[in-house]
Amino acid sequence: DVLADQIAAGEVVERPASVVKELVENAIDANSTQIDILVEQSGLKSIEIVDNGDGIAAEDVSMAFERHATSKITTREDLFKVRSLGFRGEALPSIASVADVILQTSTGNDTGTQIHIKGGKLVDKTLSALRKGTDISVEDLFFNTPARLKYMKSPQTELANITDIVNRLALSYPQIAFTLSHDGRELLRTSGRGNLQQVIAGIYGVQNARKMVKFSAQDVDFNISGYTSLPEFTRASRQYISVLINGRYVKNFQVNKAIIEGYGSKLMVGRYPVAVLNIKMDPLLVDVNVHPAKQEVRISQEKQLQTLISKTIYAVLAKENL
Ligand code: ADP
Ligand code: MG
Structure with a gap:
């Protein structure tokens, strides 16, 4: 029809x-x-x-x-x-x-x-x-x-x-x-060789790719890893934050917020980090069937995930400043 x-x-x-x-x-x-x-x-x-x-x-x-x-x-x-x-x-x-x-x-x-x-x-x-x-x-x-x-x-x-x-x-x-x-x-x-930092360099340039720091952490329910930018490399929009759940590109406001919270007061007003965050979790705990565009997701235990993300990013940025 x-x-x-x-x-x-x-x-x-x-x-x-x-x-x-x-x-x-x-x-x-x-x-x-x-x-x-x-x-x-x-x-x-x-x-x-x-x-x-x-x-x-x-x-x-x-x-x-x-x-x-x-x-x-x-x-x-x-x-x-x-x-x-x-x-x-x-x-x-x-x-x-x-x-x-x-x-x-x-x-x-x-x-x-x-x-x-x-x-x-x-x-x-x-x-x-x-x-x-x-x-x-x-x-x-x-x-x-x-x-x-x-x-x-x-x-x-x-x-x-x-x-x-x-x-x-x-x-x-x-x-x-x-x-x-x-x-x-x-x-x-992109080369397809699996090197995320190389892809970042291809998109944002080699200089900017050097301003990305690697992080990873896990708790009983979530495994997170990725790259996030130093506070000196930011953009005027949050759309440069990419979040993947079990390999699927998703949109989730709370997850983005958690990444930004990891910066504490390090970001200037109106500036947002560039980040790629991979989340691995039990697929039963994420509901992808929210919107036809399939990007919005609902996550159970979202608060726990948010805490893990912001703590991890906070820690890795604090280490960089030493
Ligand atoms: P969906 O991706 O939701 O299944 P689509 O309308 O996008 O629905 O595609 C319909 C079907 O056509 C898919 O389920 C898949 O079997 C097949 N298909 C579409 N594109 C490709 C592709 N590039 N390679 C192999 N199969 C494909
Ligand atoms: Mg399809």
Whole structure:
């Protein structure tokens, strides 16, 4: 149902950056080790994501574009221990309902498939000779939803949003090699060798990467680790704080607050640290099913986690000052 897909698209694909996010997350869920992101005209002309992941079996390709068809959850119980980034099965049908999409995919074991869907309608489905992995191209985003198109910000802003989300994903997955290019110009390249500090250097520059300190700590419920910036390297927004729970990039106001509290009075007014925080915890203690964008999470024993974070950061910064 194209209309239902377009309505869902209103929630899942607000702008080019949300398309990039959903597609890259799919590539991550498919165990890719190399993800190339090619964007033209801030994503409004085209967004192409090439991965070397598991691919989709020929018989499952059409299903992937049906609403609520997800290969990642089979039982209700699964919903409470989601480990994959996607689980709602809404991204592909939503995106395909508001753009011109060609997906090529192969599992490596069978002949690959190419499927072309425009504005939610199947154009054709043929064989493809792709090596193992998936190559999805999304052109003319919002071509059939002019109201949405009008709502786009300047090309610079849309591109900045894309860069921001790719940077976060690259920081979150240092073991995946990412490239991002815009109109043929390379904006980011990470090695995929798993070195977080290297990724930080690639994004914020080598000088700034030296101003990041490493931390780690644990209690009975939580294991935390990451890098956070010295008070001399700050930004005017909290969006440079990246938090991951069990490998999933999340948003949680209280966790951000805990990091900032770790700085005590060391931050100037209106300045925020740059940080990457990895939290490992029992997936049963975190509820990811709060919002369709899947970034907001609810954590049980949040107070305990907050204390662990702010104490740890406070201690590591105090040590640096000696
Ligand atoms: P979700 O990620 O919530 O399951 P999506 O609509 O994003 O839903 O994707 C639908 C399905 O298509 C996924 O469950 C997955 O099986 C398949 N899929 C999508 N993208 C890829 C990819 N890059 N590699 C392998 N499988 C993919
Ligand atoms: Mg998905």
